[in-house]
Amino acid sequence: MENIKSWAFLLSFIMLFVVSYSEIGLKGKNRSIFEKKLIKNLSAKIPESLKFKASVSSMRILLEFSNELSNDEFRIVKEALSSAFGVSWFAQAWKAISYEKLAGLLLESLSQNKQFISAGSFKINTIRSDKSYHKTSVQLNYELGALVSSHFSKKVKLKSPDFVVEVIVNSKGFLYFFERHQGPGGLPVGVEGKVLCLLSGGIDSPVAAFLMMKRGCSVDYLHFYAGSSSEAENSKVFFMAEMLSRFQPSSRLFLVPYNHFYKASLGLENSQARFEVLVFKRFLLETASCLAQKKGYLGLVTGDSLGQVSSQTLDNLKSQSEGIGCFLLRPLVGYDKHEIIEIAKRIGTYSLSIEKYKDCCSIFAKSPATKSRPEFIGQIAEQINLKRIVKLTLEDLKVLEFPQNI
Template sequence: MESRYAVVHYAEIGLKGHNRGFFERTLARRIQERLQDVGPASVERLPGRLLVRLPRPIPETAWVERLRTVFGIAYFAPTIPAPKDLATLTEIVLRHLPSEPVPSFRIRASRADKSFPFTSQEIERHIGAAVQRQTGWRVNLSEPAWEAYIEIAYNTALVSFARHRGPGGLPVGVSGRVGLLLSGGIDSPVAGYFMLKRGCEVIPIHFHSGPFGDWAASEAKATAIVRRLRPYGMAPWLHIVPIGEPQRAIVLAAPAPYRLILYRRLMVRVAEELTRREGGLALVTGDSLGQVASQTLESLAAIEDAATMPILRPLIGMDKVEIIERARAIGTYDLSIMPGEECCQFLMPPKVVTRPSVEAVREIEARVEIEALVRQALDQAMRVPVGEAASVLLPDAHGSEHPRGA
């Protein structure tokens, strides 16, 4: 089916009170941004839903591809606006019956405008009887093979023939801005996804071991991950911070088991300043409790001690299998497992302390000129634009480079 209209339903936004209009307007803006490559969209706010209109019809697959990545949408459907007239609605349904017979069907109606002279059940029975007379198909109210949806809004009626689930959550932009410590691993991209789902603008910040190690592959992989998350609303730029020199300074001054904790405290301080410059209010990490040595409660407390902003950890209660499943679903998993050294792998000590005390960490960090290292990292940080459709060169499993769409 081709259509220039789609009806969009939200769920969580419907629970809002006097500020619901703000959420609806933000959702409308995000929909327009997501559809801009197929034409300028207008969005009309109807009670409990939005009506999206494009200047020309597009295939249903194009609607699905774009709107399924817009947070705030519960479900949506390409639709046909129609007069609020039962005979006209019946004629539209009959005109759009499947070309091949189906084993069963169902008509579903809802009536926001209670002044319409027919109830939802009466609409369903009337149109369903017309379909049966014309086709002989069987009605199945629980698991139909084909459905038609009739919505009686206040100023129009809407006829749809397929509903598609959206990602849910809140539209990006209603919950403030956060900085994401984006490694090249599996977890942090998923953490960024979940913060986008909660309505945050997410600013990705990637640390690599430059000028040492395989920093170029690490940077390319992080860029590809950001591009993959752009349709969900990730910021169109990436902060890249080389910290190889500060890491080397920490190695010279700190006992080996504490170095990883000090690396991460350094990154928290740098990420805070970059986030603050972007107007952000919190940091986000991909920590999952107990997954690795640096993610015990004691280690997390020692790292967070360096922060002045809240550190949000949306994956804290998820296990690795759950995180991988989500990474596969959003398309970041294959990118995350590509070769590319993470900054904390550079100068990784053979043994990492798992139960550090905050006091011990502070005492060891005092041997390091931490403020000077933070300034050094910030001086080398770059804010790099990230496109949505470009490809990057990533090494494959055999070490050769090839373009990888993001």
């Protein structure tokens, strides 16, 4: 990226970002709810010191900054926009109030753009959002293309050009920009309410949390730890939750021990050992459900993928969740392991997920059952007084807060 200070000739103009959304544009009369939520989320992610005005124009959000941004400030804004769900793409842009102003500014901008100077070909791509403007997109492409080609002696190439100039015509004039940056898409975090995700520290659960954020949910986390709470607070799970927090304005990590369950499970009969992991999963869901109802979460999120391991067969998923008093969401249920790993690598959680960590998986039976009956799992749960174990577990609850992390 060019040094922003090289754009000295534009200091009299407001620094502007155009933010495009895709799925929000499909909404009807309630579209403004989604737009306002996205603007609110962006305001939370961008430092208060970087003052800007947000507005909606032709199904795009415009962020107009009061002052020129330094390179570091530009990087901060770019990171905020690239990690904000609801953003399809964004670009640093400039505006002009008339065609004459557009032509002059565009030539000046291109004369100082190193990528354009070194490019052998270019094209103009115009979007005429304001259909009342008297020139069509094709006419504007032709006229601006001819102007730039003549001024710089460069070739217009409509297919696979070396450089693209994009122009938007709206009711207030023109916007132009040179480079789009990809956003994560989806819906703004918070429009669908808040959910509680069981975060194990493995590969799957962080990806499940990410996908629920992408669908507009605010996500908090619940982790069952082995050892001491201080170890959990400094474990990879803490850093995983911190890493995920960059995708939403704020989040919380709840920490509870599983030692109460572990002690009770020591009394299981040998014939019940193969079902221990299923009773444990029931304990996880019962504890999470109790916490979710107390805190007002609309659902629970798990990283279950159908058939991936023995505890995730259809029979066993049914047995684990029987009678759980909270709506269960399993966003990975149709994904295979390779697909989950690819997402984990893309969002940055994979390397943390594969680090060694003493977690609850250490209690799993070596040959767990692949089939089970809900009533049988329920009988074992009653035998060890699962409701009492849940109560004792939640008495040891600890909470860690994560403000926005950009």
